[in-house]
Amino acid sequence: MSGRLRVRFGPGDNTVRVGDELYFRIERDAEVSVIHSRCPHRGGPLHLGTVSARGGAELLRCPWHGTEFPLARLCAKGVPAVQVGGEVHAYPPAAPGDSAHSAHQIVFAK
Numbered sequence: 001m002s003g004r005l006r007v008r009f010g011p012g013d014n015t016v017r018v019g020d021e022l023y024f025r026i027e028r029d030a031e032v033s034v035i036h037s038r039c040p041h042r043g044g045p046l047h048l049g050t051v052s053a054r055g056g057a058e059l060l061r062c063p064w065h066g067t068e069f070p071l072a073r074l075c076a077k078g079v080p081a082v083q084v085g086g087e088v089h090a091y092p093p094a095a096p097g098d099s100a101h102s103a104h105q106i107v108f109a110k
């Protein structure tokens with residue numbers, strides 16, 4: 001049986017680990033999204049990807065094989081998240097016993 005775990009991103013946090021899974025937050029157009037970091041291709045770390053704009057769309061490029069994903073689509077598939085002041089509260093899926101650990105210092109280049 002699984003559920004969701006409420007996690008908090010404080011100011012300066014941009015990743016959180018829930019069990020074995022990593023999520024990251026990204027801000028675009030004044031909205032915050034929390035996205036699973038596992039690339040759908042072969043599991044690469046999307047939180048280390050780069051964002052670029054092309055043809056009016058923002059694309060997130062996976063650092064492993066270079067596949068680009070429309071950022072809007074990734075954000076639409078993100079986990080539920082709410083920003084309250086400088087904190088972001090997100091609700092990623094979790095297994096019983098999972099805990100959350102936020103991380104700093106991971107660079108998300110643009």
Ligand code: FES
Pocket residue numbers: 039040041042043044062063064065066067
């Ligand atoms: S793992 Fe991301 S493009 Fe291959």
